[in-house]
Amino acid sequence: MSATTSSGTTSEQEVRHARPPRSGVLLSAAAWVIGILFALPVLWMVLTSFHHENDAAKNPPDVFAPLSLDGYRSFFDAGPWPPLLNSLTASVLSTALVLLLAFPAAYALSIRPVKKWTDVLFFFLSTKMLPVVAGILPLYLFAQKVGLLDNIWWLILLYTSMNLPIAIWMLRSFLAEVPVEMLEAASVDGASLPRTLKDIVAPVVMPGIASAALICFIFSWNELLLARVLTSTVAGTAPVFLTGFVTSQGLFLAKVCAASFVVSLPVLAAGFAAQDKLVQGLSMGAVK
């Protein structure tokens, strides 16, 4: 503070170079305030989920109301385990399928590129621009015809196609950094394709695989529209369960907050644990 304000002779540039502490403090405070504002609804959700329904519905709010597990009790009494397990199955299996299909495809688009590989790459991206609603009716009618309605496998296949373009773009950008000389050496040594993939390529692109897996898992876990239309009692996922949650009369705020928190918990945990992977995944590998 004193360093910049007391020395009147300090030139304009030097002041800016040293960053006057006062404006710095203000900017830091602004960052903190905005951060807290953005996190506040989530903090409020968590706090409310631990309140009694009566306290949760108070206006003005009672922040220091006694804590309780009632909200969680009534959530877990509503039978959330089958939908939660369905969500887990759909997310994990579709992510595994995505990686299984995306890895060889990304290889064929970077290390040993096919002709017109950029066209193929942009074809994959363009399928992401095709909104889900534009194809949902035929997907529904087909499932109805062959008996795949309310079947978790149909959802797994659809989530795979939904996330495959993202994973291909991501993995391609990582594979482009694999040293080609190593591949040549392997080729000269007569190593097979699966072996080359496993021993030389995979280690270099592990971070990319992790990012792709994270983002595919999150998007599958979050998905509502397809699950809502194509599943019901047997294969219904956690988001579908949530939409049917607010039907009861009376007070339900603590219960809804508990349910929302529990359903979001896997995404929160995965996202916090791998913040940098999140950026890579969201930008489809363009930002590393």
Next chain:
Amino acid sequence: MSSSTATRPRTDQVGDAGPSRALKRSGDWARRAPLLPALIFVILMTQLPFVATLVISFMNWNAYYPDERGFAGFDNFARVFTDTNTRQAVVVTIVLTLSVVIVSLLLGLGIALLLDRKFRGRGVVRTMMITPFLIVPVAAALLWKHALYNPEYGLFNGLLKGVFGDNAPQPDWITNTPLAAIVAALVWQWTPFMMLILLAGLQSRPLDVVEAARIDGASGWQIFTNMTLPHLRQYIELSALLGAIYVVQNFDHVFTITSGGLGTANLPYFIYQTFYTAQDYGRASAAGVVVVIGTILIATAALRTAFSLFKEESR
């Protein structure tokens, strides 16, 4: 397309390194083989249904009246464009997408600039900032609808009462401003997305050049408009494009917060309702075709107009 700019450097790299002769020798099919499973799968799961949608959009097909099924020509499209509900849905989709993308992009840019400085607790603030993005969209929509917007016990009115006393206004947020209520909830979730990509862009800026400019006497604003913004351009385009692709398809928030009521039904919700509730397959498909065309238009046109301005400036 913006993403192409983001990947172009790596594209050149592949070209430079070039597949060597040893690798080239193996046949074209050996190259294509690893690509085919993914390619065929994606075509089957995304292109084929869309072709079916295109076919159904020219059919008169309502599941409640199976006998009347037949060719309808452009009737469904005529109905899509003349029906006030559909037109309303088109307008809502455009307003919703543009406002969410623009507001969260501007907020995200401001916050990214704030977080691009070193200060105590930066990691904590960054973690708090991304929290909204990690809430499952349906859960977030439920949270905003019941825990924040509710006129009797929501946090917003609770805070109003807590600050201004018992006579404080207690607006019914969703009824009064339904579309703004949805936009606010979506902006809350998408701002962190924009912020993360833009922050990564800011941090990839060559700092020595910025330092040099500063020593040469460039003002903070000059550095921002002449160096930071041009550098950020491809990141801004990328985040706007990806954000638009996701927001134009939004279903969860409209479905949860208003159930498409109060004039907030966007095209995805409208199509869901037309085919799921009204069982009017032909009309739902025609609307689906319109969404696809609209998505492509928004993704390209919005980017072009928004960035033509300072593209010229930076020249």
